[in-house]
Amino acid sequence: MxxxxxxxxxxxxxxxxxxRASAIIMALYSLFIIGFFVTTPDVTYANWSALFSSLWVKxxxxxxxxxxxxxxxxxxxxVLTDYVKATRLRALIQFVVxxxxxxxxxxxxxxxxxx
Amino acid sequence: MKKVAISVYRYNPDVDDKPYMKDYTLEVDEKQDLMVxxxxxxxxxxxxxLAFRRSCREGVCGSDGVNMNGxxxxxxxxxxxxxxxxxxxxxxxxxLPVIRDLIVDMSQFYQQYERIKPYLINDxxxxxxxxxxxxxxxxxxxxxxxxxILCACCSTSCPSFWWNPDKFVGPAGLLHAYxxxxxxxxxxxxxxxxxxxxxxxxxxxHGIMNCVNVCPKGLNPTKAIGHIKSMLLNRAV
Ligand code: SF4
Ligand code: SF4
Ligand code: FES
Numbered sequence: 009m010x011x012x013x014x015x016x017x018x019x020x021x022x023x024x025x026x027x028r029a030s031a032i033i034m035a036l037y038s039l040f041i042i043g044f045f046v047t048t049p050d051v052t053y054a055n056w057s058a059l060f061s062s063l064w065v066k067x068x069x070x071x072x073x074x075x076x077x078x079x080x081x082x083x084x085x086x087v088l089t090d091y092v093k094a095t096r097l098r099a100l101i102q103f104v105v106x107x108x109x110x111x112x113x114x115x116x117x118x119x120x121x122x123x
Numbered sequence: 124m125k126k127v128a129i130s131v132y133r134y135n136p137d138v139d140d141k142p143y144m145k146d147y148t149l150e151v152d153e154k155q156d157l158m159v160x161x162x163x164x165x166x167x168x169x170x171x172x173l174a175f176r177r178s179c180r181e182g183v184c185g186s187d188g189v190n191m192n193g194x195x196x197x198x199x200x201x202x203x204x205x206x207x208x209x210x211x212x213x214x215x216x217x218x219l220p221v222i223r224d225l226i227v228d229m230s231q232f233y234q235q236y237e238r239i240k241p242y243l244i245n246d247x248x249x250x251x252x253x254x255x256x257x258x259x260x261x262x263x264x265x266x267x268x269x270x271x272i273l274c275a276c277c278s279t280s281c282p283s284f285w286w287n288p289d290k291f292v293g294p295a296g297l298l299h300a301y302x303x304x305x306x307x308x309x310x311x312x313x314x315x316x317x318x319x320x321x322x323x324x325x326x327x328x329h330g331i332m333n334c335v336n337v338c339p340k341g342l343n344p345t346k347a348i349g350h351i352k353s354m355l356l357n358r359a360v
Contacts, residue, residue, distance in 0.1 A: 010290045010321045010322070010323040010324055011321065017322075019320045019321060019322075019359075020319075020320050020321045020322040020323070020325060020326040020355070021320055021326075021356060021358075022359065023322050023326065024326050024352070025356070025359065025360075086322075086327075089286075089287070089323075090282075090283070090286040090287065091286065
C-alpha cells in the first residue's frame with residue numbers, strides 16, 4: 009500500500025469513482041447547455057436568466073461546478089505526481105490550482121445566488 | 124552475403140562519460156533470417172566488450188528483453204526481418220538504470236513483483252493430506268496469467284511505470300497480483316486488495332495498453348488490471 013496525503017478521495021478506488029462520476033455529470037451538463045442553445049432560436053438576456061432562475065437548473069449547475077472541482081483536483085494531482093518530481097514545486101502548483109478551483113466554485117455559487 | 128547495419132547502445136560506466144550509439148556492419152547469408160540475439164552474438168565475436176544478457180535463447184527464460192527499433196521484445200525470438208527500416212537499432216529496456224550496454228538493473232521491477240506477494244496464501248487450519256484440488260473451471264481462470272516469464276518488456280514500455288516505478292506496481296506485477304486474486308486456493312483476497320487500494324499501485328494504469336502491444340508471450344496485462352479494478356470497485360460499493 010502506497011500512502012499519499014494530498015489525494016482527494018479516501019482511497020484509490022474512491023478517487024477513481026469520483027473522477028468517473030464527475031465526468032458523467034459534466035458531460036450531461038454540457039449536453040443540457042448545448043441543448044438550450046440548439047432549441048433557442050435567439051438567446052437573449054431574458055431567456056438566459058429565466059433558465060437559471062429555476063431551482064433545478066441552479067442545483068444542476070452547482071452540482072456540475074462541484075464535479076469540475078473534484079475532477080480538476082484529482083486530475084491535476086495525478087498529472088503532477090507523474091511529471092513534477094520536485095516535491096515543493098509540486099505542492100506549490102497543486103496549491104495554486106486547488107485554490108483556483110475553490111475560487112471558481114465560490115464564484116459560481118454567488119453568481120447563481122444573484123439570479 | 125548481405126550487409127546489415129546495426130546500431131547498438133553502448134555504455135560502460137568505468138570508462139565512458141556518457142552513453143553513445145555504436146554502428147556495426149554484419150555480413151549475413153542472403154537467405155538466412157536470423158534472430159536479433161544471433162546478431163548480438165555475432166557482434167560480440169567482432170567486439171568482445173559488448174555486454175548483454177541471454178540464457179535459454181528460445182523465449183522461455185526472459186533474460187534478453189531489449190528495445191529493438193523502438194519496441195520492446197525478446198531478442199531471441201524476434202526475427203531481423205520483422206524489424207522495419209534500413210538499420211537495426213538496439214537499446215536497453217527503457218526506464219530502468221543501465222548497468223552496462225544492454226544490461227539494466229531490474230531491482231525496481233522485482234521489488235514491485237515482491238510487493239504483491241507472488242505465492243499462494245492459504246490459512247485453512249488443516250492442510251489436505253496430498254494436494255489442494257481445483258475444478259477444471261477454476262484452473263482455467265489462471266490461463267493467460269501464469270505464463271508470464273517476468274521479462275519486463277511490458278513494465279518498461281509503460282509510461283506510468285517510467286514515472287512512478289517505486290509506487291505503481293506495473294503491468295507484470297499486476298498480472299501476477301490478479302493470478303493470485305482469482306486462484307480458488309488462495310484465501311488472502313481481501314488482504315491483497317487492501318494492499319492495492321491506493322491511488323498509485325493499480326489506479327496509475329490509464330489503459331495505454333503498451334504492455335499488451337509488446338508482451339512476447341501474447342499476454343494481456345490490461346485485461347487483468349481491469350479485473351482488479353472491478354474487484355476493488357465491487358468491494359467499495
Ligand atoms: S495498460 Fe496500464 S499497465 Fe499497460 S502500459 Fe498502459 S498504463 Fe501501463
Ligand atoms: S506480462 Fe509478458 S511482457 Fe510482461 S513480464 Fe510477463 S511475459 Fe514479459
Ligand atoms: S534468451 Fe531466454 S528468453 Fe531470450
